[in-house]
Amino acid sequence: MKALENRTAIVTGAARGAGAAIARRLVEAGAHVVLGDIRTEAGEAVARELGDAASFIPLDVTREEDWRRTVEHTTTLHGKIDVLVNNAGRLHIGTILNTTAEQARTVVDVNLIGPFLGIRAVVPTMKAQQMGSIVNVGSLDGLIAMNGIAAYAASKWGLRGLVKSAALELGRDGIRVNTVCPAGGNPEMYGPWMEQLVGMMDEMLAYTEDRGIPGEVSLEAIADAVVFFASDASRLCTGVDLPVDGGAHAGTFLRGFNEF
Numbered sequence: 001m002k003a004l005e006n007r008t009a010i011v012t013g014a015a016r017g018a019g020a021a022i023a024r025r026l027v028e029a030g031a032h033v034v035l036g037d038i039r040t041e042a043g044e045a046v047a048r049e050l051g052d053a054a055s056f057i058p059l060d061v062t063r064e065e066d067w068r069r070t071v072e073h074t075t076t077l078h079g080k081i082d083v084l085v086n087n088a089g090r091l092h093i094g095t096i097l098n099t100t101a102e103q104a105r106t107v108v109d110v111n112l113i114g115p116f117l118g119i120r121a122v123v124p125t126m127k128a129q130q131m132g133s134i135v136n137v138g139s140l141d142g143l144i145a146m147n148g149i150a151a152y153a154a155s156k157w158g159l160r161g162l163v164k165s166a167a168l169e170l171g172r173d174g175i176r177v178n179t180v181c182p183a184g185g186n187p188e189m190y191g192p193w194m195e196q197l198v199g200m201m202d203e204m205l206a207y208t209e210d211r212g213i214p215g216e217v218s219l220e221a222i223a224d225a226v227v228f229f230a231s232d233a234s235r236l237c238t239g240v241d242l243p244v245d246g247g248a249h250a251g252t253f254l255r256g257f258n259e260f
């Protein structure tokens with residue numbers, strides 16, 4: 001039997017990038033998946049590609065009304081909600097002085113209030129089932145900070161606080177809540193800042209290469225970690241932050257010290 005046979009999952013931000021990879025892996029593991037995103041065309045295309053096990057619904061994670069429709073769509077179609085993956089995310093690169101309140105609010109709204117509303121939306125169903133797994137996609141930037149992304153880092157640190165509180169609150173109802181913290185994802189997320197980033201190639205390379213396990217974080221590695229938390233393999237894990245980062249969070253790697 002597959003790890004998620006007969007399970008039903010909602011994945012937010014599933015129109016591309018890590019969300020699409022997560023939806024794909026969940027289907028491979030046997031789950032029915034409802035994909036939600038604000039990118040309707042791309043989301044519908046991913047759902048079509050995944051076949052009968054998948055469907056798409058337009059979902060802006062910052063809107064409670066959208067969450068209500070998503071829960072209704074999922075329970076009408078599948079009768080239950082076993083897994084919620086809060087993956088939708090928004091980046092803003094800019095120093096604090098170069099970030100407006102509006103830009104910061106938008107990031108926090110999507111990355112922190114979005115998962116908060118998602119939890120609020122699915123928990124009544126999960127409580128009734130006395131079972132559920134809520135997996136949140138955070139970031140390495142929510143474990144160790146980085147300059148130039150204060151709003152994003154703050155939203156991802158906040159997400160970990162939300163997750164730990166929710167884990168304690170919901171454990172007795174059989175609901176687990178965890179965070180996957182990747183050190184990379186879909187490069188398309190950097191779209192608006194790409195030109196400047198290309199100009200700092202050496203620094204970008206050092207960011208991915210100076211780790212215990214060097215290299216980019218693949219979307220599949222993120223998806224595999226999500227499947228672990230979604231499945232019973234992690235049945236006693238709740239309130240956990242799991243870095244998917246090649247050891248970046250483990251500490252400092254000095255190339256020369258490996259030669260001593």
Ligand SMILES: NC(=O)c1ccc[n+]([C@@H]2O[C@H](COP(=O)([O-])OP(=O)(O)OC[C@H]3O[C@@H](n4cnc5c(N)ncnc54)[C@H](O)[C@@H]3O)[C@@H](O)[C@H]2O)c1
Nearest residue numbers: 013017018037038060061087088089139182184185186189
């Ligand atoms: N890209 C990276 O380098 C990186 C690194 C660490 C963590 N992450 C996290 O991984 C997750 C997935 O990002 P990704 O790398 O696949 O980037 P991505 O930009 O490809 O995916 C983000 C998705 O979220 C959707 N989205 C944005 N706002 C939304 C909203 N209000 N409602 C619903 N959907 C919305 C976008 O349309 C997009 O499909 C995010 O939470 C991100 O913060 C990304």
